[in-house]
Amino acid sequence: xxxxxxxxxxxxxxxxxxxxxxxxxxxxxxxxxxxxxxxxxxxxxxxxxxxxxxxxxxxxxxxxxxxxxxxxxxxxxxxxxxxxxxxxxxxxxxxxxxxxxxxxxxxxxxxxxxxxxxxxxxxxxxxxxxxxxxxxxxxxxxxxxxxxxxxxxxxxxxxxxxxxxxxxxxxxxxxxxxxxxxxxxxxxxxxxxxxxxxxxxxxxxxxxxxxxxxxxxxxxxxxxxxxxxxxxxxxxxxxxxxxxxxxxxxxxxxxxxxxxxxxxxxxxxxxxxxxxxx
Numbered sequence: 001x002x003x004x005x006x007x008x009x010x011x012x013x014x015x016x017x018x019x020x021x022x023x024x025x026x027x028x029x030x031x032x033x034x035x036x037x038x039x040x041x042x043x044x045x046x047x048x049x050x051x052x053x054x055x056x057x058x059x060x061x062x063x064x065x066x067x068x069x070x071x072x073x074x075x076x077x078x079x080x081x082x083x084x085x086x087x088x089x090x091x092x093x094x095x096x097x098x099x100x101x102x103x104x105x106x107x108x109x110x111x112x113x114x115x116x117x118x119x120x121x122x123x124x125x126x127x128x129x130x131x132x133x134x135x136x137x138x139x140x141x142x143x144x145x146x147x148x149x150x151x152x153x154x155x156x157x158x159x160x161x162x163x164x165x166x167x168x169x170x171x172x173x174x175x176x177x178x179x180x181x182x183x184x185x186x187x188x189x190x191x192x193x194x195x196x197x198x199x200x201x202x203x204x205x206x207x208x209x210x211x212x213x214x215x216x217x218x219x220x221x222x223x224x225x226x227x228x229x230x231x232x233x234x235x236x237x238x239x240x241x242x243x244x245x246x247x248x249x250x251x252x253x254x255x256x257x258x259x260x261x262x263x264x265x266x267x268x269x270x271x272x273x274x275x276x277x278x
Contacts, residue, residue: 003041003188004211010042011097013050013074018100020072024108028054044192049104098217098244105196105218114197116183126166126184128173139181144198145169146207146215147186156262160208160230163258163265171270175278187212206277208266209250217244224248226277230255230266251276 017027029051040046046056105111116134118127126147127134148162162168169184176182187195199205199218207213209229216225227250253276254269 002211004214006040006042007211007214007217009074010045011101013046014101014104015097016072016074017050024050024052024104026053027051029056030059031056032059041192045109048108049101052108095245101217109193109196111193111197111200114194114201116181121189124186124189126169128170128182130173131181134181134183139179141177141180141203142201143172143176143180143182143204143206144202145172145182145184146205146212147184148208148210148212149186149188150261150263151186151188159264160210161260161263161265162208163260163267164270167270168268168273171274172277175274187215216246216248219244219246221245226251228253228268228273228276230257230268 013029017024027050029046043056116127116139118131118134124147145165145168146162147165148160150158150161165184169182173182185198187198190198195215196218199215200220202219202223204224204226205216205219206226206228207216209227213225213227216223219225223246225246225248227248229250229252231252254272256267256269258265258267
């Protein structure tokens with residue numbers, strides 16, 4: 001369920017289809033993996049953007065014989081040109097991959113503009129207390145802070161859990177202009193279509209170092225991406241920004257680290273966080 005590795009596999013399949021000028025209406029994807037493919041976070045995108053000829057199927061679930069005359073093997077993870085340690089040159093503008101992906105999203109997903117609401121599940125969405133109506137026309141710019149939580153619930157050994165997300169959102173909301181809406185979102189709890197819709201309505205995306213930053217490829221062209229870390233680390237998300245051409249920043253911010261239920265929880269310094277973001 002790692003969003004970066006799953007996203008890399010999806011992008012490989014998608015761009016191979018486009019590179020060979022294959023019509024998605026004539027494609028059916030057959031997964032050779034051992035897990036349930038409907039658990040893949042990108043399953044809906046496989047189904048609606050690529051495998052439109054027939055729903056994706058799992059090799060172990062075949063109920064009849066197939067005679068395959070035309071097939072392409074799609075490289076995954078360490079076979080991939082986008083693998084985590086591969087050096088990708090920074091592009092000065094969007095790559096073709098990004099352009100054609102957005103074309104398909106527009107043509108096939110039929111996404112509606114994300115509508116902010118104060119009534120959303122408080123464990124997934126947090127709006128600063130100063131915001132009464134987050135869907136007000138007063139707001140013309142949108143900041144999304146990724147609320148990294150334990151996922152799935154009960155998991156142990158997870159790193160970089162955001163311990164004081166609401167506190168950071170409140171501190172930032174006090175300093176930004178009145179037309180800027182701050183929202184804190186646990187994107188992992190949402191379906192991929194909902195995540196994309198939120199990204200499409202984001203001008204400034206803030207996230208901790210991790211696979212979740214892969215969502216930055218769905219941001220509008222002129223959006224800005226801000227990666228926050230508590231120490232030096234490999235900069236995975238530069239691979240995503242190399243594809244999408246977004247302006248990106250990566251900063252180390254002071255943080256207190258605690259081990260809670262065998263998970264690493266980070267409490268970022270609010271003053272330092274606000275200063276860096278502004």
